[in-house]
Amino acid sequence: MNINGFEFPEDLLYYPEEHVWIKTEGDVITVGITSLGQYMAGKIFEVSTKSKGEKVNPRTVVFTLESAKWVGKFRLPVEGEIVEVNESVVKNPALLNEKPYEAWIIKIKGKYDEKKFKKLQEVSKLFEAETTRVVR
Secondary structure: OEEOOEEOOOOOEEEOOOOEEEEEEOOEEEEEEOHHHHHHHOOEEEEEEOOOOOEEOOOOEEEEEEEOOEEEEEEOOEEEEEEEEOHHHHHOOHHHHHOOOOOOOEEEEEEEOOOOOEEHHHHHHHHHHHHHHHOO
């Protein structure tokens, strides 16, 4: 779905507080940043993540994004273990700006808080309001 020029795939779940998307395949959760999230961050020049094999919970900073105007530490309502880090994104963080839905950041084997992650139809009005606010 296109909302004011930003794409939001309808097959993903969203954690709107952090502008994060997830895709689940069995008990593996793929995590990335939304098109609106990367726009608000600006040109992302550094991505750091927990390492493969590390355990995470809702208090854990799972990954950090850095741009010229902002440093974002991402804690997510997930619990499990990092099973994969997208090394392409770590080496070339601009991929998050170029293709935010192809350039996932990490994969976690575990579970997520189903009340916190929303389907697009549940958060589309929120995203619409936010895009109107941030785009000048």
